Amino acid sequence: MPGVFIAFEGGEGAGKSTQERLLAEHLIASGHEVVRTREPGGTPASEAMRNIVLSPEFTGLDARSEALLFAASRGEHAARVIRPALDRGAVVVCDRYLDSSVAYQGYGRNLGAERVRSLSLWATNSLLPDLTIVLDVDPVIGLRRITNPDRLEAEPLVYHELVRTAFLEIAGGEPDRYLVIDASRAVSDIAAEVSALVDLLMQGRQ
Numbered sequence: 072m073p074g075v076f077i078a079f080e081g082g083e084g085a086g087k088s089t090q091e092r093l094l095a096e097h098l099i100a101s102g103h104e105v106v107r108t109r110e111p112g113g114t115p116a117s118e119a120m121r122n123i124v125l126s127p128e129f130t131g132l133d134a135r136s137e138a139l140l141f142a143a144s145r146g147e148h149a150a151r152v153i154r155p156a157l158d159r160g161a162v163v164v165c166d167r168y169l170d171s172s173v174a175y176q177g178y179g180r181n182l183g184a185e186r187v188r189s190l191s192l193w194a195t196n197s198l199l200p201d202l203t204i205v206l207d208v209d210p211v212i213g214l215r216r217i218t219n220p221d222r223l224e225a226e227p228l229v230y231h232e233l234v235r236t237a238f239l240e241i242a243g244g245e246p247d248r249y250l251v252i253d254a255s256r257a258v259s260d261i262a263a264e265v266s267a268l269v270d271l272l273m274q275g276r277q
């Protein structure tokens with residue numbers, strides 16, 4: 072595909088949204104067409120699924136149903152937003168993607184990393200990011216930054232510790248496609264490191 076797909080991943084309060092915005096601004100300033108998006112969400116139907124799956128109203132939602140909803144939301148998002156943007160050569164910057172399901176549902180809900188991964192691969196017709204940036208932060212620190220927690224954020228600390236381990240394991244298994252960043256550093260330092268690596272990736276594509 073002519074475009075470039077970059078995903079941000081990490082636990083709660085890691086600063087993904089800030090870094091996603093700063094990277095998008097950097098890429099736009101460099102003259103790229105950038106599509107900024109997020110999961111769960113990104114299309115009207117996916118946002119509707121987001122409302123179900125994150126709502127504290129549905130506390131105790133069955134774990135498999137939760138995994139299926141995230142995968143369904145992702146399938147719609149990939150088909151309607153991400154693939155068309157990549158086809159026309161845009162850079163897609165996405166706040167969370169498939170590895171969030173592997174970490175939160177596969178590891179966190181103990182549904183199995185491989186099974187959850189293959190569910191999302193099926194849902195998206197095997198669409199994977201070119202680069203995934205994992206912002207790593209101790210959940211004790213990250214959760215302190217959250218006000219008004221949604222259904223997943225309200226899970227106990229041990230759940231978020233499992234999620235953190237998951238992201239590090241996923242990234243460790245494929246170092247060429249992942250960048251792990253210590254998210255306790257200054258926002259500007261992180262942004263500079265991310266931009267430099269993405270610039271390299273883009274140069275390699277030209």
Ligand code: TYD
Binds near residue numbers: 083087110141175
């Ligand atoms: P969001 O408000 O976007 O949180 P954040 O700012 O932390 O990204 O809510 C997304 C929540 O959904 C977050 O707690 C992680 C969770 N999630 C999953 O459990 N599985 C998934 O596949 C995705 C995309 C998100």
